[in-house]
Amino acid sequence: MIDHAHDLACVRDATDRxxxxxxxxxxxxxxxxSRLPGWTRGHxxxxxxxxxxALANVLEGRPMYASAAARxxxxxxxxxxxxxxxxxxxxxxxxxxRAAGDxxxxxxxxxxxxxxxxxxxxxxxxxxxxxxxxxxxxxxIGYELADAPAEFLERETGFLxxxxxxxxxxxxxxxxxxxxxWDTGRAADKxxxxxxxxxxxxxxxxxxxxxxxxxxxxxGELPKxxxx
Numbered sequence: 001m002i003d004h005a006h007d008l009a010c011v012r013d014a015t016d017r018x019x020x021x022x023x024x025x026x027x028x029x030x031x032x033x034s035r036l037p038g039w040t041r042g043h044x045x046x047x048x049x050x051x052x053x054a055l056a057n058v059l060e061g062r063p064m065y066a067s068a069a070a071r072x073x074x075x076x077x078x079x080x081x082x083x084x085x086x087x088x089x090x091x092x093x094x095x096x097x098r099a100a101g102d103x104x105x106x107x108x109x110x111x112x113x114x115x116x117x118x119x120x121x122x123x124x125x126x127x128x129x130x131x132x133x134x135x136x137x138x139x140x141i142g143y144e145l146a147d148a149p150a151e152f153l154e155r156e157t158g159f160l161x162x163x164x165x166x167x168x169x170x171x172x173x174x175x176x177x178x179x180x181x182w183d184t185g186r187a188a189d190k191x192x193x194x195x196x197x198x199x200x201x202x203x204x205x206x207x208x209x210x211x212x213x214x215x216x217x218x219x220g221e222l223p224k225x226x227x228x
Contacts, residue, residue, distance in 0.1 A: 008101045012228035015094045015133040027082050035138045045086045046078030052093035056100040058111050145200035153199035194218035197206035
């Protein structure tokens with residue numbers, strides 16, 4: 001069972017960490033490159049704010065974005081804003097998402113995200129938690145995956161393993177952090193390769209943030225994962 005109320009609280013904690021960290025920056029640092037190719041830190045912050053609004057839209061029964069072009073334009077238009085405007089937008093959009101999450105709702109219903117993707121409404125708070133944690137790391141301002149809560153790393157590993165499950169381009173793979181294990185990739189009677197390592201390294205590899213050099217592959221080479 002997904003505990004959406006617990007995940008909403010985790011989103012609040014992660015957002016508070018992000019806001020405190022961003023508040024220590026300055027205007028010049030927002031114009032510097034982030035760890036995401038082609039995006040400055042300002043792009044990352046604009047995306048985070050618009051994603052909060054997009055997920056609030058979904059919770060309230062509206063389309064996630066007006067269009068793909070509108071999504072991209074909003075991020076581009078918001079990237080160059082000064083720090084005080086970025087911070088205010090992050091706070092206010094987080095408050096709107098929180099209000100949407102706190103409203104009485106049927107959390108068992110199915111909702112539609114981008115590109116025809118559907119999910120249970122109850123999983124949307126976790127999806128927002130993922131956005132805040134990963135993009136905090138993408139800012140490149142001292143927060144790393146190893147700093148993220150252990151619960152987040154465990155659940156995100158399982159979530160990403162599920163996304164690659166059944167993918168014919170990914171060999172049947174067993175993933176383990178030494179305590180937990182997940183299966184992913186194409187269907188097979190047994191894993192073709194076992195990938196093991198610290199939770200932060202597993203998430204980094206699965207999420208396309210690390211090259212997997214901190215992991216060990218047994219039975220074959222480390223699988224090359226398609227983009228998420």
